[in-house]
Every structure is written in structure tokens, then in C-alpha cells.
Amino acid sequence: MSYELKQSDILDLAHTLDGRTRQKGDELFFQYCPYCHGGQSRDKNTFSVNLQTGTFHCFRSSCGRSGHFVELARDFGYQLDFGENWREKKFKRLPQKEITVRDPAVEWLKTRGISERITRLYHITTRKKDKSVLVFPFYNENHVLEFVKYRNTDPQRIKDHGKEFCEKDTKPILFGMDHCQGFERLVITEGQIDSLTLAECGVKNAVSVPTGCKGFTFLNYIWDWITKFSEVVVFGDHENGRITLLDELQRKLPIKVKAVREEDYLGEKDANDIYQKYGRQAILTAVENAQVVPVKCVKRLSDVKSVDLSALPKIETGIVELDKLIGGLYFGQVVLLTGRRGEGKSTFLSQLAVEAIDKDYPVFLYSGELADYHVKNWMDLQSAGPDHIIIHQNKYEQESFSLDNDTIEKINRWYGDRAYIFDNTVLDADMEETESLTKTIESSIQRYGIKMVCIDNLMTAMDAMPGEDFYQAQSQFVKRLKKLAVKYDVVVILVAHPRKTKEAISNDDVSGSSDITNRVDVVLSYSRNEKKSEDMPDQCDSKLSVLKNRLTGRLTRAGKEIELFYSNMSKRVTSLESPERTYRWEINERSELLNLDEMKLFEAEEWEDLTDEL
Structure with a gap:
């Protein structure tokens, strides 16, 4: 009797020979051709069997094997059912006699x-x-x-x-x-x-x-x-x-x-x-x-290193109330910072970067909306503080702020090898040859020892990564960021706008793919204090909410948000409990001056001793 093609037989043989297959329409592609095994270059997905007709073909020109599934089964010893009495006739009965060993x-x-x-x-x-x-x-x-x-x-x-x-x-x-x-x-x-x-x-x-x-x-x-x-x-x-x-x-x-x-x-x-x-x-x-043989992605719990969560390495934010809640920015985490447009997320993000630099943690910055000189200007002002800022007034009596060249040079030396920014001009000029953003981030982590990655913001970051369905791409992008954070033990801060404009923002309000907030470890919401009036200057300028906190679980409650104060001159964001910051570039400068004074005093004393002897 003739053989009647069954898809189950094709799938079973595929499972027996390879096990790594993919189906496209009626074609079942094997990862490797069972005849040529992909050749010396190990070419993949060049061999397919049609599930409807049973025809097979290897598309490698040096192989080119083709035929019917019945032939494929024969060539690789897979037994097919050719009729009612097939199972009785399937195998040859061998003579059961004593074998002479020669x-x-x-x-x-x-x-x-x-x-x-x-x-x-x-x-x-x-x-x-x-x-x-x-x-x-x-x-x-x-x-x-x-x-x-x-x-x-x-x-x-x-x-x-x-x-x-x-x-x-x-x-x-x-x-x-x-x-x-x-x-x-x-x-x-x-x-x-x-x-x-x-x-x-x-x-x-x-x-x-x-x-x-x-x-x-x-x-x-x-x-x-x-x-x-x-x-x-x-x-x-x-x-x-x-x-x-x-x-x-x-x-x-x-x-x-x-x-x-x-x-x-x-x-x-x-x-x-x-x-x-x-x-x-x-x-x-x-x-x-x-x-x-271990099951992939599984290990014994006893092999997991015991860790004191309170002792995990982290970067303190400089906002005491926030550090009390989340413990700081832990390495291996992805932090999502959300809030309405124009309410200060980018400013707060750049200040977190300054805090990391001050603690000797190299930072990578990506800004899809601001020019690199704009990002640097704000970080320079935040680093300098009010004592070093020069106030200007234009003809409309509007104030602007700058730093003298000497202060900028000292801050630049302080940045040194601890601050890097994505070059948007290269991306625009040579899009096809530029690595995707995640590849650039990974290369920077490997080459420069980056410990904090700041991405402002999710929407513009996706413009740097063409291809894929937009919402699926967003989810995959955040997934890749999380893998990088864990793999290289870095902290990633990602800015994302909310979907809605209502007064209180929740995790579900983040714009884009609905599972973004599920993938991150911390969600912070930064919002302007709409109730502040000019008659009450002591009121806070903005509020910070902790909407998700995977490590410690501590969140802010409604009406108990962290109150923040913004300085238009220094661009610094402070809180009631946070002390005024003096960054190390300035401390180092004072130390150098102190050492110089001590040296002058020492030289003077030496000269007096010498004149006494003379």
C-alpha cells in the first residue's frame, strides 16, 4: 500500500533530526540541512519541507538536495506506516544462530x-x-x-x-x-x-x-x-x-x-x-x-550568593527624602522617571548625573531633544552652584546666568573621564553606519567604565532605533536596557512622558507600551506644584512621587510626596532635608589654595631661619 502524507510524521522527523525548526506558511524550515549541515559556514534555515506536498529542498547551491519526504525518511532511518500490515513487516527477522568470532x-x-x-x-x-x-x-x-x-x-x-x-x-x-x-x-x-x-x-x-x-x-x-x-x-x-x-x-x-x-x-x-x-x-x-546537565536559566538556590540588600552598592541622589525611600540608585536597576512635559524631569535627571560624577561614577548621557551644549550648560550651572554664577540682565530686565572661563575649565577637568554624551550629529549624518543606541551604550560601558546611563527620553530614543513595530520596539528597548543594567552592574535612568494629563500620574499613565513599567525597578513621577502662588514663596516648586520600588517596597502616599525646590539661577533641585551641595571640583580647588598657602608659609619660615643663622 502507498504512504499517505501526515504532517505529524514531518514534524516528528524534524524533531528527531534537528528539533530547531520554524514554520513560514506551509514551509517547515530546519535550522540545518540534514544532508550538508549548512556546509563549512554552517548556513542556517536553508532546508525546508512543504507540509502540504511533502517536497523538500536545500537552497545551498553546493548541496541542492531535493525530493519527497518519503525519501527523506528513508535516508535517515525514519519508519513510515505504509499500510495495515506495515508494523508486522517493518523489520527483517535475523537468524538467531551463534556467531563465530574470527x-x-x-x-x-x-x-x-x-x-x-x-x-x-x-x-x-x-x-x-x-x-x-x-x-x-x-x-x-x-x-x-x-x-x-x-x-x-x-x-x-x-x-x-x-x-x-x-x-x-x-x-x-x-x-x-x-x-x-x-x-x-x-x-x-x-x-x-x-x-x-x-x-x-x-x-x-x-x-x-x-x-x-x-x-x-x-x-x-x-x-x-x-x-x-x-x-x-x-x-x-x-x-x-x-x-x-x-x-x-x-x-x-x-x-x-x-x-x-x-x-x-x-x-x-x-x-x-x-x-x-x-x-x-x-x-x-x-x-x-x-x-x-543543568536546565537552561535554572540554578540551585543554595548557589545564589547571600546579599545584604542594605549594603548593595548604589548612588545616592542627594535628595535625602528620596534616598530614605528607595535607598538610592542601585546598580543593576532601571529607573523610570515620568512627568508632564516642561515640568523639570530633564533638570532633575541632569542633577542626578552630577551627583554620580561627584562620587566618581562615570555617566553616559543621551538627550534626543536638547543640543549637547544645552545639556552641558545646565550641568555646569548645577555643578558650580550660586557662589560662582554671574547674573546678567538684558534690556528687558530679564536675568540670564553664566560662568567665567576659569570656573568652566575647572569643572571640565572635574568631569574628565567621568562624563560622556551621545553625539547626535554623527547619528544624523551617517544613520546607516551608526550602531543602535543600545549597542552604543554597551560599547560605552565596556570602554569607559560607565556606571550610570541617563536617557532623555524614551520617545526620542526610539527614533534612534529604526525598525520593528513601535510599541513592541519600546518594550524590547526597555528589556535590553534591563539586561545591560544587570550584565554590567550599572544603573539606567529612563525618562518617559505620561500618556494622560490628569493631576495624579500612576504607573498605567506612562506613554507607550503598557508593560514598560513592569520591566523597570523604580518608577518616579516628577510634577510641578500647581498650587504654589507668588504670595507664598516658601512653598515647594515641585513634588516627587515614588510609584514603584521593587527593592524596598516603600512608596510615597497621596499628599505625602517629596517636596522639591528649584533654583532658576543654579538649576539645582533641593529638598527640605537636603543640605546645600558643594561638589568636589570646588573642594579640590580650595584644597589646592590651602596647600599653596601652607607652602608659602613654610618657605617664609625657612627664610627666617636662614636669615637668623646668617
């Missing part, structure tokens, strides 16, 4: 360190009419011969016909099943020589797979038997930094899977190589040291 097999295996005793115990022989072909009989747990594998030992035959081949239409099972006793531990190798090596070294329950590292259909026929074992140790070939068989067996088997540690291969490829170079004990050690 001397050429014994002598060849001795060259690989396998004794005559093990060769005879496992019934390894050669073909009767061709002594250069080894014969490996596969017996099931009931000592029934079900599969036969052949191995060419003559180099010329290997070159002409390949190294290994199997008896047609025989059931694929594990080599060595008939020698297994109990169900405590099963050790699986890729090649028969390797499982014989383990047996030679006294390792119990050593088996090997029938058709190499790509074929796993044998699991269908030994499932009830193999799942009885309490654990499986994978001793595959160590190739390209990976252990063959491991990923698939770990994914497919519902029992504990261990793997020989990479260091226990001692630089060799497989068990037989290890044995021939380092001896029996190296094999026993490798098996005994095998470790459970």
Missing part, C-alpha cells in the same frame, strides 16, 4: 586496546568473505539479535564506500543491551568502539547508539526499557566544544541525564582515545565525575 576482528580490536575477552563476549566478528569488514551484532535485553552494523577497516574501502553501514530493514536498538544488569545507571556512547572501551574498563551498562549522533529513532523501540533506568550518563564524542548525543537525549528522555565533564576528556575526542592515551582510571574518573 581472529581478524580480535587482532584489529587489540589495536584499539580492546581485549580478546571483550571481543568474544560481545560477539564481534568479521564478514566471512571479507575479513576487512567488522560485524557488530546488536542484541536486545532478551538476547535477540535485531540489528547489525558493519565497519570498514581498510582505508581504501573507507575512502570509496564510507566507514560504516547497517543491515537493511533491521530494527535500530542500542549496542550492548544484552549485557546490561539492573537499572541504576546507563552509560551511552556514540560509537561501538567507545562502549567496548567502557566495558574493557569495567564500566557497567555501557551501550552505544546504532546510527551515529544524528539518528534517534531507536528510542521509539526501546522506550519502555531505557526509561526504567534511574539515570543516563552521556559519553558522546567531544567535538567543536560540544558533546554529541547530549542535547537530544536530554530533551527527549524523561529521566535524569548526566554528561561527562569537558575537562575529563583531557583534550581527546572520545572514550577510546582517552583510554589509549591515559588508561583505565581516566575512563572510570570521567564516568564517576559526570554531572547533571
Whole structure:
């Protein structure tokens, strides 16, 4: 009877051969072509099977394999149901007679360190009419011969016909099943020589797979038997930094899977190589040291370092009331600063940057709305403070503020290698060659040791990152920022405008993707005090609310917001409990003057002593 195409068969074979697939329309793409494996360049997603017609094709010109799924199944040993009586006719019945072990097999295996005793115990022989072909009989747990594998030992035959081949239409099972006793531990190798090596070294329950590292259909026929074992140790070939068989067996088997540690291969490829170079004990050690393969993204709680949360490194904001609530700006966190347009978020952000610089933490600044000289001007004024600011009046009696060149130079030296700003002009001039903003941030963190990243604001930052759906891009952008914060132990402050203009702002009011506030650690809301009047100058200019605080959980309550005061001259934002700030550039200047005075005094005293002696 003919075969009727089933999508389940295609998916099952894909799962068996690769497991990493993606579907586009009716086409199921394999990560790697099962015939060419992507070639030397390991090209991905070049092989597909049509789920409706069953046709397959590799799009690599050097491969170009094509055909029907039935042929693909045949080529990789996947059994298809061709009719009602298929299961009865599926496999060839092999003659159950005693195998004569021939001397050429014994002598060849001795060259690989396998004794005559093990060769005879496992019934390894050669073909009767061709002594250069080894014969490996596969017996099931009931000592029934079900599969036969052949191995060419003559180099010329290997070159002409390949190294290994199997008896047609025989059931694929594990080599060595008939020698297994109990169900405590099963050790699986890729090649028969390797499982014989383990047996030679006294390792119990050593088996090997029938058709190499790509074929796993044998699991269908030994499932009830193999799942009885309490654990499986994978001793595959160590190739390209990976252990063959491991990923698939770990994914497919519902029992504990261990793997020989990479260091226990001692630089060799497989068990037989290890044995021939380092001896029996190296094999026993490798098996005994095998470790459970961890589930990705999972670790034992006991392996997590215990940390005193109150002692975590952080940057204090300079606003005492805020530091009391959130503890400061902790490294590894993303802080979202929101508030209506024009109410002071950027000013507050730049002051937080000044605080970080004063504590020797390098800062990266991104401003999508302000020119770099505007950002610097405000930070210069905040750094200088009122004692160094020059007040000017124009003809309309309006005040403006500046610093003298000497003060600016001293502040620039203080900034030094602790302050960097994104160059918008490069982005505008050469958009295609410019890295995305997150790549630029990461490179800056790596190169300049950045510890605080300030992004003003989310909307303009997205303009620097073309592509993707806008709201999805926002969510992914914040996700990437969080990964950078954790990976490099930095604090990221992100400004975002609220969606609404009502009086009180909540987490849900942040403009853009609804899950932005879910991804960040702290949400701060900065708002102007609308009730302040000219008749009451002592009233606060603005208020700061803590809407989310993942680390300590402390929030501001309605009517208990942090009151802030803004100086139009110095651009500084202070609070009732915050002391007047004197930054280190000024302290250093005073120290230099003090040291100079001391030196002059010392020189004067020395001169007086000298004149007395004269």
C-alpha cells in the first residue's frame, strides 16, 4: 500500500533530526540541512519541507538536495506506516544462530586496546568473505539479535564506500543491551568502539547508539526499557566544544541525564582515545565525575550568593527624602522617571548625573531633544552652584546666568573621564553606519567604565532605533536596557512622558507600551506644584512621587510626596532635608589654595631661619 502524507510524521522527523525548526506558511524550515549541515559556514534555515506536498529542498547551491519526504525518511532511518500490515513487516527477522568470532576482528580490536575477552563476549566478528569488514551484532535485553552494523577497516574501502553501514530493514536498538544488569545507571556512547572501551574498563551498562549522533529513532523501540533506568550518563564524542548525543537525549528522555565533564576528556575526542592515551582510571574518573546537565536559566538556590540588600552598592541622589525611600540608585536597576512635559524631569535627571560624577561614577548621557551644549550648560550651572554664577540682565530686565572661563575649565577637568554624551550629529549624518543606541551604550560601558546611563527620553530614543513595530520596539528597548543594567552592574535612568494629563500620574499613565513599567525597578513621577502662588514663596516648586520600588517596597502616599525646590539661577533641585551641595571640583580647588598657602608659609619660615643663622 502507498504512504499517505501526515504532517505529524514531518514534524516528528524534524524533531528527531534537528528539533530547531520554524514554520513560514506551509514551509517547515530546519535550522540545518540534514544532508550538508549548512556546509563549512554552517548556513542556517536553508532546508525546508512543504507540509502540504511533502517536497523538500536545500537552497545551498553546493548541496541542492531535493525530493519527497518519503525519501527523506528513508535516508535517515525514519519508519513510515505504509499500510495495515506495515508494523508486522517493518523489520527483517535475523537468524538467531551463534556467531563465530574470527581472529581478524580480535587482532584489529587489540589495536584499539580492546581485549580478546571483550571481543568474544560481545560477539564481534568479521564478514566471512571479507575479513576487512567488522560485524557488530546488536542484541536486545532478551538476547535477540535485531540489528547489525558493519565497519570498514581498510582505508581504501573507507575512502570509496564510507566507514560504516547497517543491515537493511533491521530494527535500530542500542549496542550492548544484552549485557546490561539492573537499572541504576546507563552509560551511552556514540560509537561501538567507545562502549567496548567502557566495558574493557569495567564500566557497567555501557551501550552505544546504532546510527551515529544524528539518528534517534531507536528510542521509539526501546522506550519502555531505557526509561526504567534511574539515570543516563552521556559519553558522546567531544567535538567543536560540544558533546554529541547530549542535547537530544536530554530533551527527549524523561529521566535524569548526566554528561561527562569537558575537562575529563583531557583534550581527546572520545572514550577510546582517552583510554589509549591515559588508561583505565581516566575512563572510570570521567564516568564517576559526570554531572547533571543543568536546565537552561535554572540554578540551585543554595548557589545564589547571600546579599545584604542594605549594603548593595548604589548612588545616592542627594535628595535625602528620596534616598530614605528607595535607598538610592542601585546598580543593576532601571529607573523610570515620568512627568508632564516642561515640568523639570530633564533638570532633575541632569542633577542626578552630577551627583554620580561627584562620587566618581562615570555617566553616559543621551538627550534626543536638547543640543549637547544645552545639556552641558545646565550641568555646569548645577555643578558650580550660586557662589560662582554671574547674573546678567538684558534690556528687558530679564536675568540670564553664566560662568567665567576659569570656573568652566575647572569643572571640565572635574568631569574628565567621568562624563560622556551621545553625539547626535554623527547619528544624523551617517544613520546607516551608526550602531543602535543600545549597542552604543554597551560599547560605552565596556570602554569607559560607565556606571550610570541617563536617557532623555524614551520617545526620542526610539527614533534612534529604526525598525520593528513601535510599541513592541519600546518594550524590547526597555528589556535590553534591563539586561545591560544587570550584565554590567550599572544603573539606567529612563525618562518617559505620561500618556494622560490628569493631576495624579500612576504607573498605567506612562506613554507607550503598557508593560514598560513592569520591566523597570523604580518608577518616579516628577510634577510641578500647581498650587504654589507668588504670595507664598516658601512653598515647594515641585513634588516627587515614588510609584514603584521593587527593592524596598516603600512608596510615597497621596499628599505625602517629596517636596522639591528649584533654583532658576543654579538649576539645582533641593529638598527640605537636603543640605546645600558643594561638589568636589570646588573642594579640590580650595584644597589646592590651602596647600599653596601652607607652602608659602613654610618657605617664609625657612627664610627666617636662614636669615637668623646668617
